Amino acid sequence: MVHSCHTTLIPESVTNHVKPRQITIIGGRGRMGKFFKEQFSAVGHNVRVLEQDDWEYADQLLNQAELVLISVPIKYTVDVIQRAAKYLASTTALCDITSIKTQPTQAMLEYHPGPVMGLHPMFGPNIKSFLGQKVVVCPGRNENSFQWLLDFIKSQGVEVIACTPEEHDRMMVFVQATQHFLRFSLGVFLAQTRIELDRSLSMSTPNYRKEIDILKSLFSQNPNLCVDIMLATEERCQAISSLANTYSRLARLVARKDRTALIQEFENTQGFFKEEKHYSPTLPTITKKDNKRDFEPQMHFNT
Structure with missing residues (x-):
């Protein structure tokens, strides 16, 4: 289970012994995609990139990935989720880093039967590291599959904030x-x-x-x-x-x-x-019945 937390730092010696993961970033040559690729690669993960011209190789780039991270402009995100989902194994963890969360999370839950989570990094691509940054996490399904990812970003100095996509x-x-x-x-x-x-x-x-x-x-x-x-x-x-x-x-x-x-x-x-208001965030999990929420997918794919 993911919990809201304060920034925690883990010694570099710990991050140097992470289990290498197979990661594919869709949109990995964009500025945010490049940042995540650099951070993952720096600790030994195997990172591949899928761009607009690479869809003929989508099966080999996506099928064996343990994590697929979608980093494309907002207006293309739902289409990319739908297009990518057909290549994913049922065990592949799928997440996006778009700055809206309801539609992408709903789309991931609808099109992919495996682990789903929405992330929103609360920073731009100009930063040099995760240190001192915040990432909002919106669980969707089987969040335990993302624990290694959350442990990694927390070890790099990130504060993780948990909430529903709607909030x-x-x-x-x-x-x-x-x-x-x-x-x-x-x-x-x-x-x-x-x-x-x-x-x-x-x-x-x-x-x-x-x-x-x-x-x-x-x-x-x-x-x-x-x-x-x-x-x-x-x-x-x-x-x-x-x-x-x-x-x-x-x-x-x-x-x-x-x-x-x-x-x-x-x-x-x-x-x-x-006024002083004290708020303690809880972390509800989106259930299958929530998958029926209506949304309008934007049908214009072009990364």
């Missing part, structure tokens, strides 16, 4: 989608103003410098990744629209110089952030 997707509306929109908008605004960025940094606060660093990191990525994160689900689009409406409402108060109303908004929000 993950609700949280990512705020953790990812609205944050991307907020910073995407600010970056576009700063570019439109033609601000002298270096000059502004020379007289900036620490918080401003941190924000500019985050913006630089965001805009150094592939634009498709940022846009897909914002557009991934209807819930994300609706939340971003609601956030934009909030901006507009507050901007109107600023335009009217309505000091009283702005202070009232601030005080109302203070109350929210002063």
Whole structure:
């Protein structure tokens, strides 16, 4: 059974004696795929890659794998799961690292009878190691088959957070989608103003410098990744629209110089952030009856 945990570090001597596993990464030449390939290979696992032009070799790349990890853009994930599943042995552990979890997990459960788990690394491909990072884990079926994988990433300094796919997707509306929109908008605004960025940094606060660093990191990525994160689900689009409406409402108060109303908004929000809520995540397992949940697969495969 997988449990929520705090970061644990295991000595390097332990990771040097892991049992080599046969791993295939679909999308392993993408930036995140490359990162996982490097991390697995560094401790002795045998890692192979399947890309768009390799499907004629899918049987030999997938059939003998102990773990198949899917690392493709969000809009192709369900199609790739469906396409790959026909080549997998019933004992193959199948997981994805997409930033949405409900549809991919449902698809894996539907198309693959073996072990299934959804992972979401809460970091981008610019990092150098797992140390100090978080990975969200959404169990699907036979999670014991993934214990070696979870033990490995925890040994590298990862904090594992367990939740259902549905809770993950609700949280990512705020953790990812609205944050991307907020910073995407600010970056576009700063570019439109033609601000002298270096000059502004020379007289900036620490918080401003941190924000500019985050913006630089965001805009150094592939634009498709940022846009897909914002557009991934209807819930994300609706939340971003609601956030934009909030901006507009507050901007109107600023335009009217309505000091009283702005202070009232601030005080109302203070109350929210002063509330202390304690949450202890549990780890429900998705059962067969849950496999019937409706979802709309996106039928456009092209990695």
